Amino acid sequence: MRYRVKETKRFEYGYIDTYKSAYLGAKSLKGKILKHDPDNRELHLQFDKKLHGKYLGDRSRFEIKFVSVSTEITDCEILAYPVNPIGQELRFGARNGVVPKVLDAFCASMTNQLEASNTDS
Incomplete structure (x- = not known):
């Protein structure tokens, strides 16, 4: 079973x-x-076992690279995978569907942040 999720989201x-x-x-x-590195257009994140108060069972790590398609379009190349308590990638034993669920919640949160900042302008 493959636990890594590679996805590109366009904003x-x-x-x-x-x-x-x-x-x-x-x-x-x-x-x-x-890892917070806006100069190199990278952001690395880790999420706990809980999301919105619900227990998911695994921690998730995201490695995000931002690619400017144009001045008004940005692609986010996301590599997401489950990790153990000390941050090592899980190669077996991870729960199915956790990483995609966290990824969906993260992308929805990004969209909400973008829409909120757009209405503030």
């Missing part, structure tokens, strides 16, 4: 806004920022 916003939304989206989901 109709510039790089700075997209990066901020990812950072704030992770914080809103109580994610831990492992």
